[in-house]
Amino acid sequence: MAIRITCINKDNGYHENPNVAITHLGWVEEQTGEKGKSTMLEIYNWIKEKNGKAYVKDGSGDKVKVITAETSNGTKYLKTVADNTVRNNLLALPEC
Incomplete structure (x- = not known):
């Protein structure tokens, strides 16, 4: 199962x-x-521990994969795989 992230x-x-x-x-x-x-942590754990798949659609309608990451301090977060734009596809989503 893959989910499309629609808002944040x-x-x-x-x-x-x-x-x-x-x-x-x-x-x-x-x-x-x-x-x-x-919650962000629920999606993070679903991707990391249960091999869940998530994506967003970029400005062109293409799917961009959402992946897990951690800061140097160990804070868990989500981001999208770099694509051919400098726009942050996850942060560009509307508020829920």
Whole structure:
């Protein structure tokens, strides 16, 4: 099962890495139509531990894979694989 991340929520604090500000992600499983909203850590663990697949659609409608990452301090977060744009595809999503 793969989910498309459709929106995000962020906290309002200062973050050296803006991706760690993401607290929740809205998603849809396009084959079944199931929709949900999960915490960043729930999606992180689903990808990392259960081999879950997630993606966003970029400005051209292409799928861009969402992957797990950690800061040098060990803070877990999500980001997209680099593509041919400098735009941050995950942070560019609308608020849920």
